[in-house]
Amino acid sequence: DAGVIQSPRHEVTEMGQEVTLRCKPISGHNSLFWYRQTMMRGLELLIYFNNNVPIDDSGMPEDRFSAKMPNASFSTLKIQPSEPRDSAVYFCASSAMAIGLAGGGANVLTFGAGSRLTVL
């Protein structure tokens, strides 16, 4: 397996432009997470999906951010319009939830290499 694939790896854009980040999770994984990493705020969970359904988007900063997962092999994180404070590394991670174990399963995340976004 090629692992979690994110694109683009680097994006430089101007304030006000739309940004779309893409993620292909590991085949067979049924949970997908979007994180944002900055020096000031560390690693923040933005949103996560289970079986393509958004479970918790309470970490999405504001309405400018949206995420979709139209099928099990693809997810997007969109920022419109982008602002300089959105500059960060955005990580996608996927996991195979071990359903059926007493007390639930432990999500072990496999991360992509990240998309470094710079908004000028």
Added chain:
Amino acid sequence: AQSVTQLGSHVSVSEGALVLLRCNYSSSVPPYLFWYVQYPNQGLQLLLKYTSAATLVKGINGFEAEFKKSETSFHLTKPSAHMSDAAEYFCAVSDRRYSSASKIIFGSGTRLSIRP
């Protein structure tokens, strides 16, 4: 709400010395706990995980961590540091909901430097 606190944003040790990275958790239910490592310009990789099978958990690259409920701690250790251990280390927690994906919350990270 669950959370983890990592004490010390930067730890520096000499090559061959003991590595100790501290993590304390807060959770209303027995948690799952994890340590991840991030090398420069890469995503995070799992080092080890605690799921209640054993309180002392061994991971990759010679690292291990011990779950101590009385201290709400999950500190990461390695007996002898190697130059290749230089990286950022993250402690993480998730809860034990049955049949559903759970949030995984990360600590602020500890940067480990190794002195020759």
